[in-house]
Amino acid sequence: xxxxxxxxxxxxxxxxxxxxxxxxxxxxxxxxxxxxxxxxxxxxxxxxxxxxxxxxxxxxxxxxxxxxxxxxxxxxxxxxxxxxxxxxxxxxxxxxxxxxxxxxxxxxxxxxxxxxxxxxxxxxxxxxxxxxxxxxxxxxxxxxxxxxxxxxxxxxxxxxxxxxxxxxxxxxxxxxxxxxxxxxxxxxxxxxxxxxxxxxxxxxxxxxxxxxxxxxxxxxxxxxxxxxxxxxxxxxxxxxxxxxxxxxxxxxxxxxxxxxxxxxxxxxxxxxxxxxxxxxxxxxxxxxxxxxxxxxxxxxxxxxxxxxxxxxxxxxxxxxxxxxxxxxxxxxxxxxxxxxxxxxxxxxxxxxxxxxxxxxxxxxxxxxxxxxxxxxxxxxxxxxxxxxxxxxxxxxxxxxxxxxxxxxxxxxxxxxxxxxxxxxxxxxxxxxxxxxxxxxxxxxxxxxxxxxxxxxxxxxxxxxxxxxxxxxxxxxxxxxxxxxxxxxxxxxxxxxxxxxxxxxxxxxxxxxxxxxxxxxxxxxxxxxxxxxxxxxxxxxxxxxxxxxxxxxxxxxxxxxxxxxxxxxxxxxxxxxxxxxxxxxxxxxxxxxxxxxxxxxxxxxxxxxxxxxxxxxxxxxxxxxxxxxxxxxxxxxxxxxxxxxxxxxxxxxxxxxxxxxxxxxxxxxxxxxxxxxxxxxxxxxxxxxxxxxxxxxxxxxxxxxxxxxxxxxxxxxxxxxxxxxxxxxxxxxxxxxxxxxxxxxxxxxxxxxxxxxxxxxxxx
Amino acid sequence: xxxxxxxxxxxxxxxxxxxxxxxxxxxxxxxxxxxxxxxxxxxxxxxxxxxxxxxxxxxxxxxxxxxxxxxxxxxxxxxxxxxxxxxxxxxxxxxxxxxxxxxxxxxxxxxxxxxxxxxxxxxxxxxxxxxxxxxxxxxxxxxxxxxxxxxxxxxxxxx
Numbered sequence: 001x002x003x004x005x006x007x008x009x010x011x012x013x014x015x016x017x018x019x020x021x022x023x024x025x026x027x028x029x030x031x032x033x034x035x036x037x038x039x040x041x042x043x044x045x046x047x048x049x050x051x052x053x054x055x056x057x058x059x060x061x062x063x064x065x066x067x068x069x070x071x072x073x074x075x076x077x078x079x080x081x082x083x084x085x086x087x088x089x090x091x092x093x094x095x096x097x098x099x100x101x102x103x104x105x106x107x108x109x110x111x112x113x114x115x116x117x118x119x120x121x122x123x124x125x126x127x128x129x130x131x132x133x134x135x136x137x138x139x140x141x142x143x144x145x146x147x148x149x150x151x152x153x154x155x156x157x158x159x160x161x162x163x164x165x166x167x168x169x170x171x172x173x174x175x176x177x178x179x180x181x182x183x184x185x186x187x188x189x190x191x192x193x194x195x196x197x198x199x200x201x202x203x204x205x206x207x208x209x210x211x212x213x214x215x216x217x218x219x220x221x222x223x224x225x226x227x228x229x230x231x232x233x234x235x236x237x238x239x240x241x242x243x244x245x246x247x248x249x250x251x252x253x254x255x256x257x258x259x260x261x262x263x264x265x266x267x268x269x270x271x272x273x274x275x276x277x278x279x280x281x282x283x284x285x286x287x288x289x290x291x292x293x294x295x296x297x298x299x300x301x302x303x304x305x306x307x308x309x310x311x312x313x314x315x316x317x318x319x320x321x322x323x324x325x326x327x328x329x330x331x332x333x334x335x336x337x338x339x340x341x342x343x344x345x346x347x348x349x350x351x352x353x354x355x356x357x358x359x360x361x362x363x364x365x366x367x368x369x370x371x372x373x374x375x376x377x378x379x380x381x382x383x384x385x386x387x388x389x390x391x392x393x394x395x396x397x398x399x400x401x402x403x404x405x406x407x408x409x410x411x412x413x414x415x416x417x418x419x420x421x422x423x424x425x426x427x428x429x430x431x432x433x434x435x436x437x438x439x440x441x442x443x444x445x446x447x448x449x450x451x452x453x454x455x456x457x458x459x460x461x462x463x464x465x466x467x468x469x470x471x472x473x474x475x476x477x478x479x480x481x482x483x484x485x486x487x488x489x490x491x492x493x494x495x496x497x498x499x500x501x502x503x504x505x506x507x508x509x510x511x512x513x514x515x516x517x518x519x520x521x522x523x524x525x526x527x528x529x530x531x532x533x534x535x536x537x538x539x540x541x542x543x544x545x546x547x548x549x550x551x552x553x554x555x556x557x558x559x560x561x562x563x564x565x566x567x568x569x570x571x572x573x574x575x576x577x578x579x580x581x582x583x584x585x586x587x588x589x590x591x592x593x594x595x596x597x598x599x600x601x602x603x604x605x606x607x608x609x610x611x612x613x614x615x616x617x618x619x620x621x622x623x624x625x626x627x628x629x630x631x632x633x634x635x636x637x638x639x640x641x642x643x644x645x646x647x648x649x650x651x652x653x654x655x656x657x658x659x660x661x662x663x664x665x666x667x668x669x670x671x672x673x674x675x676x677x678x679x680x681x682x683x684x685x686x687x688x689x690x691x692x693x694x695x696x697x698x699x700x701x702x703x704x705x706x707x708x709x710x711x712x713x714x715x716x717x718x719x720x721x722x723x724x725x726x727x728x729x730x731x732x733x734x735x736x737x738x739x740x741x742x743x744x745x746x747x748x749x750x751x752x753x754x755x756x757x758x759x760x761x762x763x
Numbered sequence: 764x765x766x767x768x769x770x771x772x773x774x775x776x777x778x779x780x781x782x783x784x785x786x787x788x789x790x791x792x793x794x795x796x797x798x799x800x801x802x803x804x805x806x807x808x809x810x811x812x813x814x815x816x817x818x819x820x821x822x823x824x825x826x827x828x829x830x831x832x833x834x835x836x837x838x839x840x841x842x843x844x845x846x847x848x849x850x851x852x853x854x855x856x857x858x859x860x861x862x863x864x865x866x867x868x869x870x871x872x873x874x875x876x877x878x879x880x881x882x883x884x885x886x887x888x889x890x891x892x893x894x895x896x897x898x899x900x901x902x903x904x905x906x907x908x909x910x911x912x913x914x915x916x917x918x919x920x921x922x
Contacts (some may be wrong), residue, residue: 012857014854014855014857015854015857015859017859017862018853018854018857018859018862019850019854021859021861021862021865022850022853022854022859022862022865022869023797023837023838023840023841023850024795024796024797024798024836024837024838024840024865024866025797026862027796028799028863030796030799030800031790031796033790033791033794033796111787186897187895187897188861188863188897189799189801189807189809189861189863189864189895189896189897190799190801190861190863191801237861237862238861239799239801239861239862239863240861240863240897240898241861242897271803272801272802272803272804272807479861480860480861480862480863480898481860481898482860654857655857657857657903658857658860658898658899658903661899661900661902661903662860662897662898662899662900663900664900665897665899665900665901666897666900687802687804687806688801688802688804688806688807688895689804689806693895693897694901695891695892695893695894695895695901696887696888696889696891696892696894696896696901696904696905697888697889697892699900699901699902701884701902701905702900702902
């Protein structure tokens with residue numbers, strides 16, 4: 001038998017969870033069917049705006065197996081949940097603001113009875129005027145989605161640096177453009193679900209597919225008036241999240257059901273159509289840009305106006321827009337900047353967090369503008385980007401001096417040297433008849449962390465188990481991105497252990513410590529930093545206690561290896577199981593907190609911002625798409641895709657590439673096909689037959705190139721890379737289409753119909 | 764009704780409503796939760812199982828259709844050479860992220876690789892095009908199936 005090797009940072013260690021997932025044994029929330037369970041389900045409004053007059057449950061209650069039909073009258077507490085703004089009713093108690101609003105909650109013995117009963121609940125809703133277009137929502141006569149919100153404005157804000165108006169007037173070259181992006185759906189394969197139970201001591205305990213177990217307690221507790229210490233949330237591995245499980249989905253409803261289920265476990269699992277109707281979406285966004293430069297390509301001034309549609313409730317809409325504003329000028333030096341943002345309520349489905357959180361909308365606009373400018377200047381688009389790319393010490397468009405690693409130039413240089421860029425002309429010349437080929441670029445970036453005023457902290461706990469294994473109490477959900485696998489690798493590396501010796505426990509508010517949400521590219525960064533400290537403390541302690549057992553007084557001579565502490569000079573050892581028996585519980589546990597760095601000299605550029613400004617750490621990327629447009633059908637085929645990424649140092653190259661490839665594929669869907677179609681606020685594309693995401697034949701092999709770097713504040717030098725890749729495909733494809741056919745697509749996604757239309761207009 | 768079928772090479776007899784969806788029969792009644800449900804309408808492929816060696820969507824099948832059939836789910840994969848090879852390739856090639864699509868993906872891969880020679884990447888992409896994955900961008904999944912195909916082909920050559 002070969003000696004056991006400890007895990008090491010930097011190596012492509014196999015994900016600790018892969019074997020169980022490949023065997024089908026990994027337990028997701030959806031896999032729970034406890035004994036004696038009840039099923040809960042929601043009656044949805046079905047109309048986008050109205051006043052709920054009554055709920056008639058009699059017919060539903062005659063269905064055999066129906067236990068309860070709950071309405072707002074059964075909700076204890078304020079009946080409002082939300083992350084920043086508590087504005088979302090658990091069950092509607094007056095105004096209906098979107099078609100997916102919950103008006104009643106049914107509990108039944110079987111799923112079949114539940115479906116039947118839901119169909120029999122009659123909600124009488126008096127229709128009220130509605131508004132679906134975000135521009136119209138701003139109009140003076142527009143119906144108000146929330147009466148206390150004049151103009152339907154959730155947030156209006158501004159970033160002003162220098163004097164953009166004057167500077168634009170003086171620019172040698174100015175380009176303009178208007179762009180719009182679609183409402184995108186997350187389409188995690190495991191739809192929103194969970195199981196809850198009222199315990200004997202009055203605790204509501206819940207296992208739920210959630211990115212934010214600790215915050216869920218506050219949402220549930222505030223909405224239903226349950227003390228926080230009477231709510232326990234467990235979040236096992238998620239079947240995808242992408243932001244859509246950040247914030248309460250089923251949580252409040254499940255807790256309410258549990259309160260009325262007599263101590264029996266209650267399961268709720270949204271079907272795909274319900275997930276489409278009631279789950280959170282990506283904000284559609286309209287942008288207007290003016291970009292000015294010198295004739296040599298040096299950027300001088302930018303004006304842009306951004307309009308985000310947050311739908312019926314705030315969720316994180318204001319924060320999504322703020323992050324979009326912070327990124328609206330791209331990863332470039334521009335001295336004069338004016339960015340205006342408005343995030344408005346409509347009676348559309350609720351938009352919330354989604355991977356790249358407001359940034360992919362503006363990346364499309366800004367990177368299209370850069371190509372328009374390059375075209376106007378007859379400059380190589382890559383050279384134009386290089387000329388203006390941010391470097392360490394620059395001040396970014398939001399007015400922040402960059403003090404952390406800034407690899408934009410390195411990414412662009414790596415792409416410039418790539419054969420797919422260098423040999424692009426020969427490839428384009430090989431286009432078959434009836435087709436055109438083009439190559440497009442995008443330079444992108446994405447902040448990580450919560451930004452100013454929200455403490456971005458994590459508390460890690462590690463524990464030597466009585467059996468000698470070491471438990472990592474993960475407190476930030478792994479929705480598939482592999483942060484938990486990264487934690488195992490970090491802990492193994494510090495503690496000298498292999499995977500067999502480590503046990504990863506998924507978030508449980510009863511045993512782990514509050515560490516924020518799995519979001520914002522901060523999951524591995526923030527918790528990882530806390531974990532490093534906890535593991536280092538545990539390492540010192542284990543070595544020290546082993547020294548006691550071995551009668552040694554120099555800790556430097558002792559070493560942790562898989563399963564034991566060894567003393568090489570005397571060839572003696574202490575197995576960790578023996579050490580565990582020697583140490584009391586308190587001594588076997590190490591807990592450590594990390595608080596992410598914040599900007600203490602906040603630039604005075606931003607007004608109207610609430611929280612989350614500014615960010616200090618950014619991942620960067622340079623993307624290339626080689627595409628072919630079929631002139632007969634308008635179909636865009638992506639033949640090759642390269643994503644160069646600066647994510648600091650690389651913890652695990654395989655995990656890194658997974659994030660990049662997945663982000664690019666989601667971005668390709670956003671570029672080519674994904675759009676939640678609505679009519680009168682009701683979702684028309686409610687299934688995966690009408691809302692299309694890329695299949696294996698719709699995306700090419702995606703090449704991920706890692707720019708080796710180091711972020712001094714990061715755990716082992718890394719930065720979060722979960723989001724940045726999402727920003728590249730839409731603009732890279734748009735620029736490739738312009739390169740291929742000379743048409744500038746301004747409205748995403750680029751369906752064959754829209755491409756054909758643009759080709760016709762050009763002719 | 765009583766439904767008799769072979770489940771992962773073991774005889775199975777179960778008393779079940781004839782119109783019970785097979786995905787519910789497997790997951791809820793038999794607690795074989797490796798088979799996942801992602802859409803319930805036959806579009807995502809997460810619930811793919813093999814029935815008499817062919818890929819079938821268990822969310823679109825009812826219990827009565829299983830009578831007399833030979834059924835393989837992800838829980839039965841490791842017991843076969845091809846299944847174990849596929850699983851190992853998925854794990855080692857980094858094809859697994861959230862993992863929710865993986866059981867269905869592996870079943871589709873098994874059906875594809877049983878057709879004979881080690882398939883090329885385009886053929887693999889076609890073969891997996893009924894199975895949606897939202898995490899991976901498919902590149903590493905194709906890597907895994909390509910490798911499993913090569914490994915199985917090499918194994919057959921040796922025999």
